[in-house]
Amino acid sequence: MPIDEIESKRLDLQHHIFHLTLEGNLFRAPLDLERVRNVLDMGTGTGFWAIDFAKLYPQTKIVGSDVSSLERPRSYVKDDLPNLTFVLANAEEEWKFEDRFDYIHGRMMTVVFKDVKRVFQHAFDSLQPGGWLEMQDPYSAIKSKDGSIDGTTWEAVTDKWVKSGEARGVPFGTEPPNYKRYMEEIGFVDVHEEVLVWPTGPWMEDQRMKEIGKWWKINHVQAWQAFHRRSTAVGEAKENEDAELEKLLKDIMNPEIHGYVDL
Numbered sequence: 001m002p003i004d005e006i007e008s009k010r011l012d013l014q015h016h017i018f019h020l021t022l023e024g025n026l027f028r029a030p031l032d033l034e035r036v037r038n039v040l041d042m043g044t045g046t047g048f049w050a051i052d053f054a055k056l057y058p059q060t061k062i063v064g065s066d067v068s069s070l071e072r073p074r075s076y077v078k079d080d081l082p083n084l085t086f087v088l089a090n091a092e093e094e095w096k097f098e099d100r101f102d103y104i105h106g107r108m109m110t111v112v113f114k115d116v117k118r119v120f121q122h123a124f125d126s127l128q129p130g131g132w133l134e135m136q137d138p139y140s141a142i143k144s145k146d147g148s149i150d151g152t153t154w155e156a157v158t159d160k161w162v163k164s165g166e167a168r169g170v171p172f173g174t175e176p177p178n179y180k181r182y183m184e185e186i187g188f189v190d191v192h193e194e195v196l197v198w199p200t201g202p203w204m205e206d207q208r209m210k211e212i213g214k215w216w217k218i219n220h221v222q223a224w225q226a227f228h229r230r231s232t233a234v235g236e237a238k239e240n241e242d243a244e245l246e247k248l249l250k251d252i253m254n255p256e257i258h259g260y261v262d263l
């Protein structure tokens, strides 16, 4: 993804979508907050989650790590949060954090890792006994119960990115269904998988789901524009893909398409 102001704003919007999805909660793991001292947010991005966590739980020490620039635009100034630090670290390489963690959080990391199981292994090795790892990631396949996604450009482009991810060795959102198994193979116990629905437009009756769908539609438009912006910058997108992007965006805006993804 590009690292620019537009992308930073998109990540902030995503934070809002998670806020709606988890009804204001920052996590699902059954944390004993009396005992949680050290927390890691891997791939923290604009750091919104880490900042909120640090504000809500001043007794904890939070590290927000990311492989790329710490200079990216952040919505909040973090200077008044002594319990939060941002560090540059690649989660796929050896972890060199000073402390062991009570809780490790990773969100929207579904299209970034070459080998997510290796990352889980690093997390396992860096947790205190009794600590928790929590991932919140969507599965990239776009679905519809009424068949309205079938045969669309949206479906075809998603499929193309999945194939291109396979060719590059960076799975494009296809790993989340394997997370539970990977964790158990590594030795995590008490592993819970919860599958939530993310409507990709405001087509569901329920007000909260409608709201999620409304923002998710905007997020989807911006995410595909970001993929395109980035692949144009590195010379991967061809001219005819501009037309394809336009068709894809039309699909996303089309109220007749009732898409959703699994989170």
Ligand SMILES: C[S@@+](CC[C@H](N)C(=O)[O-])C[C@H]1O[C@@H](n2cnc3c(N)ncnc32)[C@H](O)[C@@H]1O
Binding pocket: 011, 012, 014, 015, 042, 043, 044, 045, 046, 047, 048, 049, 065, 066, 067, 068, 089, 090, 091, 092, 106, 107, 108, 109, 112, 113
């Ligand atoms: C889609 S963003 C999600 C950001 C944040 N977790 C959130 O929910 O808003 C993915 C983040 O992963 C970071 N990232 C990519 N590869 C990484 C790696 N190998 N190690 C750590 N972070 C990585 C990117 O720089 C980006 O900030």
